[in-house]
Amino acid sequence: MDDRDPILADRYRLVRPLGRGGMGEVWEAQDVSLRRPVAVKVISVLAGGGSRADEARARFLREARITAALQHPHIVTVHDLGEAATGQGTTPFLVMELLRGEGLDAVVRRGPVGEEEVAQWGTQVCDALGEAHGAGILHRDIKPANLFVAASGSLKVLDFGIARAADASATGDRLTQTGFMVGTAAYMAPEQARGRPEQRSDLYSLGCVLFELLTGRLPFDAPDTLGYVTAHLHDPAPAPSSLAPGVSAPWDRLVGRLLAKDPRERYESAAALAEELRRLTGVRQAVPAARRYTPTVVDREEHAASSPPSVASGADDLAAAATVQASAGPLDGTVMSRRSLLMRGAGVAAVAVAGGAAAMYLTGDPKRDPVAWSQKIADVDVINSDGPDVVLADGRCHVAAGHYYKKTAALHAFDLATGKRLWRVSLDAAWARTARFTVVNGTVLALVQGNDEEGGRVYAFDAVTGERRWQRPVSDSGMGLAVHRPSGLLITGEGGSVIGIDPRTGEQRWGIDVSSPYDATWILAGDLILCDGGIAILGKTGKELWTRSDFVPHADLAQPLGEGLLCYETGRTVPVDLVCRKADTGEVMWRSPFQKTEPDFSSAAYQPLDELVSGTTVFLPLPAGSRRKPTALNGLTGERAWTYGSSYQEVALKERATTSVAGGFVLPTGSGPVCLAAADGAERWHADTQRVQTTRTYALLSGTEQARVFQRWTSVRIVGVERGRTLWTGQFDSTAVSEPAASGDSIVVLDGSGTLWAIRV
Incomplete structure (x- = not known):
């Protein structure tokens, strides 16, 4: 701004500069007409002459007027906007309320903030986002510097909608020649980096802010724009508690959901997130009816990139950022070497892994290497493994190796992004056959059998160092x-008691005597632990909530559903019923015949209940009682929702008669698995393979093939569960492949020959 021209539009006298950023300058000013202090933001990036600059300024003023119409206590008020002649040329400016206080960027520089304060500020941001999203306006640059805590303690969101309004690529004519891009890379959602911003992109950015407030640092650390973009596109975010041990588990879950790579896995709206944040503080608020607006059109084809800390970057940066999506990144020297054989005409890329056991084939973009990295692991037995082989957590890939019959066990840890080996430990015992290892709160817990094969021993290791x-x-x-x-x-x-142990220290937090003559057994069910004798206790404190003598669940399985708990229990007309009980009292809400054959009363004879539930829909895959076809129930009421009328393959319950995925169920049929929508049972897709393994968002379809006399391999196809679209196909020189583990757009599998594969889909 030119200090020799202290008055804008003959009305706003500039008093002193308050700050400067990538878009322009902010001044404290005096409104000489109304005699009040105001803040004036001069958008210097749109200064200059020529038809293109004139067009950009006109669009900016048009969209800024839409933003100015927003009236909300947590959105800074825009009083006026116009244009002024400066030394740089004709420049748009906005006149806003003058706030006294400090930005959240100043707050976070002092260190982590308490959870209650974070929840209050997060709720206020959500309320502002909900108002703007209802008007069809995206912010696209939520970050601490754009969140201001007034002297009253109330938070205000700055520059709402201005980021989009100032983006020269956001018009129908696209104006891409200007090279002007919007956003801050350190807080940018993956889909926004790819040029597809949406409402939940703002929620992702808010997730980065909440992470920073809780821990004092960002979820990702990078030296430049491309580093941040790469991390947001590919790297799983760590749990806040892994960096700040005092952060509670509910915050880990909330922030982890916000930082999901797939927007559909985040909260569906700002209002839903606000309600969850209020729940953390114990404050409830009636959600008002949504206001109806005529939304501004969001160009779904626009391209965007980012560069911290400025909101503007050149066209060269955009081109470089666009290539990041296809880059697997540098590999550590310990990672197996690989080379891409590009077959451009066929649209197929073959990757030969030196010293490996498989040839991989990618359908789709021939310029993109599908294998992010691979590692060879000795002494692997995926066939006799009942527990997980691979667990992904906090940006690391943890693998259990060893042979059950050889009584060997080992744990390996790798960096999920690069495949770099982090640590390895050996355990002089055989793995337990069930849930043998897991990761919780930065700790790897491993369970091995004792020498008598009845008892066992739990080992705890630091997930980062392996200590x-x-x-x-x-x-x-x-x-x-x-x-x-x-x-x-x-x-x-232990004996007749159930105890809760801190995984970090091994110390007992609580214990409850369930008066069992045998070793106590229990069921994990949401916030509750269901113990012998029909006793329900709160898992956090060990406090008894209720006792019901009529509650004798089968198979040590339960599944929370809304305000209820699903359990297998002795049936009234068939051997096994599926029963939903109230979580707070244990009273029966509804029951349905489930299994017509007599069970053997072991957990292995029952399908995990979470595989029968998608959202609030419960799927009953087997005939029982009057049910002759697979049937879906409303899990909240027990009423029939829909029936699958086509032929299906009836299997034993322990063989996974169905499995739940995001928004649906995968059911085996005589001609291959079919995916049904949970809402109405409509067929999403059908496959011709017999074996299917799933994560929440991906399905791994596989079958064994043979060539010549002695050579056999497993062909694998990975599809998205929503539409069944093929994302990757490949072959493993092995007849067995572990259950897949997924994080973001990475899928990790362990094949029977001992090669660990990280595949980008």
Whole structure:
């Protein structure tokens, strides 16, 4: 701004500069007409002459007027806007209320903030976002510098909608020649970096802010724009508690959901997130009816890139950022070498792995290497493994190796982004056959069998370094590792008691005597732990909530659903019923016949209940009672929702008669698996393979093939569960492949020959 021209539009006298950023300058000014102090933001990036600059300024003023129409207590008020002649040329400016206080960027520089304060500020940002999203306006640059805490303690969102209004690529004529891009890379959602911003992109950015407030640092650290973009596109975000141990588990879950790579896995709206934040503070607020606006059109084809800390970057930066999506990044020297054989005409890229056991084939973009990295692991037995082989957590890939019959066990840890080996530990025992290892609160818990093969021993290791923290015996390794996720406690039984153990220290937090003559057994069910004798206790404190003598669930399985708990229980007309009970009292809400054959009363004879639930829909895949076809129920009421009328393949319950995925169910049929929508049972897709393994968002379809006399391999196809679109195809020189583990757009599998593959889809 030119200090020799202290008055804008003959009305606003500039008093002193308050700050300068990538878009322009902010001044404290005096409105000489109304005699009040105001803040004036001069958008210097739109200064200059020529038709293109004139067009950009006109569009900016048009969209800024739409933004100025927003009236909300947590959105800074825009009083006026116009244009002024400066030394740089004709420049748009906005006149806003003058705030006294400080930005959240100044707050976070002082260190982490308390959870209650973070929740209050986050709720206020959500309220502002909800108002703007209802008007069809995206912010696209939520960051601490654009969040201001007034002297009253109330938070205000700055520059709402201005980021989009100032983006020269956001018009129908696209104006891409200007090279003007909007956003801050350190807070930018993956889909926004790809040029597809949406409402939940603002929620992702808010997730980065909440992470920073809780921990004092960003979820990703990078030296430049491309580094941040790459991290947001590909790297899983760590849990806040892994950097700030005092952060509670509910915050880990909330922030983790906000930082999901897929927008559909985040909160569906700012209002839903606000309600969750209020729930964390114990404050409830009636949600007003949504206001109806005529939305501004968001160009779904626009391109965007980012560059911290400025909101503007050149066209060269955009071109470089666009290539990041296709880059797997540099590999550590310990990672197996690979080369891409590009077959441009066929649209197929073949990747030959030196010293590996498989040839991989990618359908789709021939310029993109599908294998991010691979590692060879010795002594692998995926066939005799009942527990997980691979667990992804906090940006690391943890792998369990070893042979059950050889009584060997080992843990490996790799960096999920690069494949760099982090640590390895050996355990002089055989793995437990059930849930043998898991990761919780930065700790790897491993369960091995004792010498008598009845009891066992739990080992705890630091997830970052592999350093052993503690070990202790358990009376029954057959129960597997039971971690109560809401509290983060390890649950085990000793004699007739159930106890909760801190996984970081191994110290007992609580214990409850269930008066069992045998080793106590329990079921994890949401916030509750269901113990012998029909006793329900709160997992965080061990406090008894209710006792019901009529509650005798089968198979040590339960699944929270809304305000209820699903359990297998003795049936009235068939051997097994599926029963939904109220979580707070244990009373029966509804029951339905489930299994017509007599079970063997072991957990292995029952399908995990979470595989029968998608959202609030419960799927009953087997005929029982009057039911002759697979049927879906409303899980909140028990009423029939829909029936699958086509032929299907009836299998034993323990063989996974169905599995739930995001918004649906995968059901085996005589001609291959079919994916049904949970809402109405409509067929999403059908495959011709017999074996299917799933994560929440991906399905891995596989089959064994043979060539010549002695050579056999497994062909694999990975599809998206929503539409069944093929994302990747490949072959493994092995007849067995582990259950897949997924994080963001990465899928990790371990094949029977001992090669660990990280595949970008």
